[in-house]
Amino acid sequence: MAAKFLGQFLLERGVITAAQLLAAIEMQRASNPLLGELAVHQGLLDAAQARRIQQRQRVEDRRFGDIALEMGVLDQTQLDALLDAQKAGRRMLGDVLLEQGAIDAQRLDAELALHRASQEDARHAFESELAAHELGDLANSAVGLCARLFPRMLGSQCLPAEVLAPEELDSWPVVAHVRVEGARPLGIGLASDLPTARALACALLRISPDLFDDDLAQDALGEMVNVLMGYLVRDAMHDDDAGYRALPPDASVPIATLAADRARSLAIGMGSQLGGFVLLVDRPA
Numbered sequence: 001m002a003a004k005f006l007g008q009f010l011l012e013r014g015v016i017t018a019a020q021l022l023a024a025i026e027m028q029r030a031s032n033p034l035l036g037e038l039a040v041h042q043g044l045l046d047a048a049q050a051r052r053i054q055q056r057q058r059v060e061d062r063r064f065g066d067i068a069l070e071m072g073v074l075d076q077t078q079l080d081a082l083l084d085a086q087k088a089g090r091r092m093l094g095d096v097l098l099e100q101g102a103i104d105a106q107r108l109d110a111e112l113a114l115h116r117a118s119q120e121d122a123r124h125a126f127e128s129e130l131a132a133h134e135l136g137d138l139a140n141s142a143v144g145l146c147a148r149l150f151p152r153m154l155g156s157q158c159l160p161a162e163v164l165a166p167e168e169l170d171s172w173p174v175v176a177h178v179r180v181e182g183a184r185p186l187g188i189g190l191a192s193d194l195p196t197a198r199a200l201a202c203a204l205l206r207i208s209p210d211l212f213d214d215d216l217a218q219d220a221l222g223e224m225v226n227v228l229m230g231y232l233v234r235d236a237m238h239d240d241d242a243g244y245r246a247l248p249p250d251a252s253v254p255i256a257t258l259a260a261d262r263a264r265s266l267a268i269g270m271g272s273q274l275g276g277f278v279l280l281v282d283r284p285a
Helices: 006-012 018-031 035-041 047-060 064-071 076-089 093-099 105-131 136-154 194-205 214-237
Strands: 158-164 174-181 186-192 265-272 277-282
Touching (some): 006 093, 035 047, 035 064, 035 076, 064 076, 105 136, 105 158, 136 158, 136 265, 186 194, 186 214
Antiparallel strands (some): 186 277, 265 277
């Protein structure tokens, strides 16, 4: 059983259509701006200042507001007002679907209850699989990093769906894998289909789809893996003196091959509003 966002859950159950889901996601996204977007919209920051803060976020893994305060471009009163405005404007997908007439209140309540039960079952199944695996703790750390960093990097939430077997990985041809050498070598990788790689690249680089090619999408996936790798070594390995060294991202090995030894690897299907992808954690032989 795989965990799913509410929209995907409703779509697969035939409660809403794909067009209704896309419209609701777009409306929700417009009403839930990132703090930097809100600050620029209100004239408290210019676009260049917001970009500099976002670039520091990728390196330092800190909140936008904390960096803005440190840089002196916002004061505490301005930040508090932005946070209040962000919270007040936040809208849940179910409320948006209700407003758009895609679902009625009674059906929404029933589907929300089913979705919560499904998510709980999926969470227990996922945690059980990770608990039984040698790399479970490391994989949990990598999943947590994705959940924390992707909203900042991509403006998209993500969640773990399920552990995938190597034979389930053939539909993810775009791969970026980094091998980290040191006292305890490890590998971390991301894989997706091409449309998702393009969507991730557009979100990461803040460019429109007509301004990049497939090579740029591949490079963007590699940049995301490098960011994850840096934090994983720092936060999860706890070996400051081990001399870890990361090799450049490798796009030549299929994700199914990288995950072939299930005793030494964990391939985790991840969901996001930009599309599904695979997160891989492995111990190279």
